[in-house]
Amino acid sequence: MKKSVCLLALLLPAFSQAADLEFRAAGSLKTAMTDVIASYQADGGVKVNAQFAPSGLLRGRIEEGEKVDLFASANMKHPQKLMQEGKGAPVVMFARNRLCALAQDNVPLTTENMLDTLLDSKIKLGTSTPKADPAGDYAFKVFDRAEVIKPGSQAKLAAKALKLTGGADSAKPPKGKNPYGWVMANKQADVFLTYCTNAVLAKKEVPDLKIVALPESLAVGANYGMLVLDKADPAAWPLAMYILSPKGQSILASYGFEAPLKP
DSSP, X not given: XXXXXXXXXXXXXXXXXXXXXXXXXXXXXXXXXHHHHHHHHHTTOOOEEEEEEOHHHHHXXXXXXXXXXXXXXXXXXXXXXXXXXXXXXXXEEEEEEEEEEEEOTTSOOOSTTHHHHHHOTTSOEEEEOTTTSHHHHHHHHHHHHHHHHSTTHHHHHHHHOEEEESSTTSOOOOTTOOHHHHHHHTTSOSEEEEEHHHHHHHHHHSTTOEEEEOOTTTOOEEEEEEEEETTOOTTHHHHHHHHHSXXXXXXXXXTTOBOTTOO
């Protein structure tokens, strides 16, 4: 990690340009990264055009030729794939997240009965869309862990999982609404596996929801990776370094992310 940060610093140009910076980031970063960008600009940074969407869909857009300077993904896989394709380097892990269960208030879900509740045929289980959205991939890793505890669980959970968010064809919430809060408010799922940071934002909009930690045997963490794209505007480097700075890391931590470089 330290080597990657040092490499970023060595590659950081001594100048920047006035053109808008094209920044793309995972949807789970939207609230926190919007504040990071505002702080960066208040400290003299260039104007940033930021768009947020599922990381897998963003990677696809970059591969199809969309002009992007800096990409922040909810996993390491998507930026590493772009790096392998010669579209940028290096990839730096800048934040961590965890998966939690977001549940309706009438669902008797606890950390201790998590697996039995998820397997209950009467429980509607929601996830994001695997491959398009890393949150969906992480949810399916939970199912893999469940298989070790109770054989046959992986197939049952994968078959019943409702892929409600994060896909190209997923229903979109009204503007300004948290997608997970919206899904749960509309009773599309009884339990939804998502990032803990997403769950906190959803509960702010729908206070009756409850957030339940996964047991250690099912727990899955998420490493977030950042990549400066090939032929990026030189201003991408100062923003990348700002995200890695104590100020940027502190803002991410204030939204519930684990910030590995926070003092």
